[in-house]
Amino acid sequence: MEKFISITTSAVPLPQENIDTDQIIPARFLKATNRDGFGENLFRDWRYHKDGSLNDEFVLNNNTYKGQILIAGHNFGCGSSREHAAWALSDYGFKVIVSSFFADIFKGNALNNGVLPIQVSPEFLDSLLMTVKNKPETQIDINLEQQYIYLTSTGEKENFEIDAYKKTCLMNGYDDIDFLLSKTSEIEKFENQRELSRVSD
Amino acid sequence: MSKTLFDKVWDAHVVHTIKDGPQVLYIDKHLIHEVTSPQAFKELEQRNVPIFRPKQIVATADHNTPTKDQHLPIKDELSRKQLKQLSENCKKHDIELYQLGHKYNGIVHVMAPELGITQPGMSIVCGDSHTSTHGAFGSIAFGIGTSQVAQVFASQCLLLTKPKSMRIRVNGQLKKGVQPKDVILYIISKIGTNAGTGYFCEYAGDVFEAMSMEGRMTVCNMSIEMGARGGMIAPDETTFDYVKGRTFAPQGEEWNQKLKYWKSLPTENDAVFDKEYSFEADDIEPMITFGTNPGMGIKVNQHIPNSNDTSFEKALNYMNFQKGESLVDKPINYVFIGSCTNSRIEDFRVAADFVKGKKKADHVTAWLVPGSKQVEKQIEDEGLKAIFSEAGFELRQPGCSACLAMNDDKIPAGEYCVSTSNRNFEGRQGQGSRTLLASPLLAAATAIEGKIVDITKHLN
Numbered sequence A: 001m002e003k004f005i006s007i008t009t010s011a012v013p014l015p016q017e018n019i020d021t022d023q024i025i026p027a028r029f030l031k032a033t034n035r036d037g038f039g040e041n042l043f044r045d046w047r048y049h050k051d052g053s054l055n056d057e058f059v060l061n062n063n064t065y066k067g068q069i070l071i072a073g074h075n076f077g078c079g080s081s082r083e084h085a086a087w088a089l090s091d092y093g094f095k096v097i098v099s100s101f102f103a104d105i106f107k108g109n110a111l112n113n114g115v116l117p118i119q120v121s122p123e124f125l126d127s128l129l130m131t132v133k134n135k136p137e138t139q140i141d142i143n144l145e146q147q148y149i150y151l152t153s154t155g156e157k158e159n160f161e162i163d164a165y166k167k168t169c170l171m172n173g174y175d176d177i178d179f180l181l182s183k184t185s186e187i188e189k190f191e192n193q194r195e196l197s198r199v200s201d
Numbered sequence B: 001m002s003k004t005l006f007d008k009v010w011d012a013h014v015v016h017t018i019k020d021g022p023q024v025l026y027i028d029k030h031l032i033h034e035v036t037s038p039q040a041f042k043e044l045e046q047r048n049v050p051i052f053r054p055k056q057i058v059a060t061a062d063h064n065t066p067t068k069d070q071h072l073p074i075k076d077e078l079s080r081k082q083l084k085q086l087s088e089n090c091k092k093h094d095i096e097l098y099q100l101g102h103k104y105n106g107i108v109h110v111m112a113p114e115l116g117i118t119q120p121g122m123s124i125v126c127g128d129s130h131t132s133t134h135g136a137f138g139s140i141a142f143g144i145g146t147s148q149v150a151q152v153f154a155s156q157c158l159l160l161t162k163p164k165s166m167r168i169r170v171n172g173q174l175k176k177g178v179q180p181k182d183v184i185l186y187i188i189s190k191i192g193t194n195a196g197t198g199y200f201c202e203y204a205g206d207v208f209e210a211m212s213m214e215g216r217m218t219v220c221n222m223s224i225e226m227g228a229r230g231g232m233i234a235p236d237e238t239t240f241d242y243v244k245g246r247t248f249a250p251q252g253e254e255w256n257q258k259l260k261y262w263k264s265l266p267t268e269n270d271a272v273f274d275k276e277y278s279f280e281a282d283d284i285e286p287m288i289t290f291g292t293n294p295g296m297g298i299k300v301n302q303h304i305p306n307s308n309d310t311s312f313e314k315a316l317n318y319m320n321f322q323k324g325e326s327l328v329d330k331p332i333n334y335v336f337i338g339s340c341t342n343s344r345i346e347d348f349r350v351a352a353d354f355v356k357g358k359k360k361a362d363h364v365t366a367w368l369v370p371g372s373k374q375v376e377k378q379i380e381d382e383g384l385k386a387i388f389s390e391a392g393f394e395l396r397q398p399g400c401s402a403c404l405a406m407n408d409d410k411i412p413a414g415e416y417c418v419s420t421s422n423r424n425f426e427g428r429q430g431q432g433s434r435t436l437l438a439s440p441l442l443a444a445a446t447a448i449e450g451k452i453v454d455i456t457k458h459l460n
């Protein structure tokens, strides 16, 4: 996994609530057996009309908005556990998703793929969306080490929470498999003890 | 401190606790399917790490499978490839696979409980959010992403922060015609689609105590639709009767030992939850959804509420419904009875009971998709197949089918479908399709009448 420490970039606003993983990547694109190329179909049914033509009204098709941050409405990533949603966002080029609330499984999936989900207060989210909408070139600083998000143009800043263990993983590019493999003997001991207590019960 | 059911099962699986960090949780059963496993197998191969406990993994093919002519080679090339990959991976790593056509094949959340793989007190995971279904047995069961599938492959464990606990009580007796599906749609409409995020939810009270295992599975299945990682119901005689004698259930002395343990699991009287909700059975009526998330539900004879919220308006616009209107008498062209929420034998019995001696409306396409080969067989053995075919319903072969439209079972753009599945997201049942979630009873009635009916009137 790539290391994540800090970035400064512009953002794409998508102020829709309850964006579910079926919208992020529709099921018909889940037939692939590897992790690459999902970015092409990110938000597929919002990006394209049914006849296959581009939907000019959708924000990803609007050249005004660019950057590695996606700012989305409340309860982002609800629904299916498909990690393909995180792969699609990352493959498309997003490194950070900002929302006032994330669904559990999505949050874990994002973190496992080096995509940082940042939960901010609803007020900060509103003001962030407003600023970015009016001034698309606004640069946003994301600092994982010090856990803050900062708008260079307005000086607004908010701290965010992240599990200390996950933070270390992201900053060092480690993943959970490495850690779990280091615990194999403890896991085996746990299995043996359970088996013993069952037999002697 | 007094413990909840959730605490007891969770704590019994903790292998290691990282200071100020997550815990290493041991996983008893790992269920896999064709869509979310291939990348995890690849990951392990790339790292040259073997599968740690292949005997604790069970595989089935369900999401991407056709529901017609399952004996023939799959036409869709990508689907065929995905299933082939699953077979190869399972063979290579010595994992039990119930491939398409196998007598144990079915939707992962239908086949595992009916085979007795799912048991109380277990920890169960699957790369699928509706793994919450298995919590109906008093196990902790939850959906995981593919990276986590790889973690369980490698270590039979996961790194997790213990979720908070919540309890939803529903006391009293359900009215006639009110199904388990209505209970859970009602709860989600009351508390919203993210009330459970960060929590494991225990369902308690008279209503769940009186419910069959099939009904409990329907309820726990949809826990994820209110954001909860999992749902649970305390194991009791109903649970033990269901598990006993099933193919992979414990037997003899092992059964007695396990039973003793299972009986010790229910939440203690003075245990404290982080959050509690309480509802009265009396207030619950047959439900239907009108929007694009499962929280947008109303009693079938109620009117669509008024709200000026932009997401609400976007949803109504997608559904082509108006604020304040009633759904009763809306013409419907598609009905789907299936999915891991409502494709068990009890669901088909309820539908058949209503349909018996009637005919579906001419303009309706009504698909019945059993959750497993075993359910398919039961439908035949119990004579339900004849009832359905006389009524003009189309009985298909087991799989996820029109629940997520990965195969050919798609609802056309713009069409309404009254569906017993769990998600009414935009395009979930096919690009541009419009889903109304309901119980098997309301779905069956819709197929007969060709429009949404106030089922409460029919019953009285």
Ligand code: SF4
Residues within 6 Å of the ligand: B062, B063, B107, B108, B109, B128, B130, B339, B340, B341, B399, B400, B401, B403, B404, B421, B422
């Ligand atoms: S039936 Fe639907 S919800 Fe259930 S596992 Fe299959 S796709 Fe998922």
